Amino acid sequence: MGEQQRHSGAEVASFLLEHESEVIGSWRQLPFFDSGDSDTAQIERDCGAVVHALAEAVRTGDGDDPAASPFNALRGLFMELAGRRTRLGDTASEIAVEVGKLKRPVMRLWKSVGGQRGVEETALLVDALGTLRVAVMEIAVASGAELIQQQQEQLLELSTPVIRLWRGILAVPLIGTLDSARSQIAMESLLQAIVDQSAEVAILDITGVSMVDTMVAQHLLKTVMAARMMGAECIISGIRPQIAQTMVQLGIDLEEVTTRAGLADALGYALTKIGYQVSAPSGSVGR
CATH class of the missing domain: 1.10.490 (Globin-like)
Structure with a gap:
């Protein structure tokens, strides 16, 4: 200067x-x-x-x-x-x-x-x-x-809530389109909740997921395996017919993964898994 x-x-x-x-x-x-x-x-x-x-x-x-x-x-x-x-x-x-x-x-x-x-x-x-x-x-x-x-x-966290359905049973209802970011947050949130609540069963409900491709399926499988490593069984529920067909066409193997048609079926299975007996109330047959 x-x-x-x-x-x-x-x-x-x-x-x-x-x-x-x-x-x-x-x-x-x-x-x-x-x-x-x-x-x-x-x-x-x-x-x-x-x-x-x-x-x-x-x-x-x-x-x-x-x-x-x-x-x-x-x-x-x-x-x-x-x-x-x-x-x-x-x-x-x-x-x-x-x-x-x-x-x-x-x-x-x-x-x-x-x-x-x-x-x-x-x-x-x-x-x-x-x-x-x-x-x-x-x-x-x-x-x-x-x-x-x-x-x-914050929106991603809000869109992937972990819900306590029962003592020892957690659920993550997934809605809309899944991408890497949402899938990662869902996995992290679920695993943390499994630790915090000593959960034995976790349900991934994909009833509201509009599309499943190879990447989404891989994220779901990783979440199942990670939950299993944390000591909790992970169930995937809500696989619609169109998504089931897509997964078959993509060659995605869910043989080692427990699946159920809907969230109610998954909850029933989870309750049985942790020692409860689930049965229909008397007089409800045929209704």
């Missing part, structure tokens, strides 16, 4: 620090810093941290580098602020617009208190404010992607 640029950077940094209170006063009402809990002191601290980061960036000649130390030091704050806006439904572009609103009051103050400002000093300040926007937008994009991933994982 040349001597002139160093001098210009020091002048811009001095301006930001000398007028920190005015900048904070103009920023604290903006949506980007709104914490939602009316904690004015925290909002002012957040604003002040950004002012100091901008001052340090222009002082060190890093005002155009979003990965520079001054901006990187605010990564945690940016993640919190951008993450909050993301959870409220703002997109990365909308967050970038909010950050862009920080520029106008600073430039207005810059023009009003300093008289004639040099072109280089003004350019340094503009660049630093633009870099701030880029740094926040990068984190906003990452936060949005992380939120989407978390939501997908």
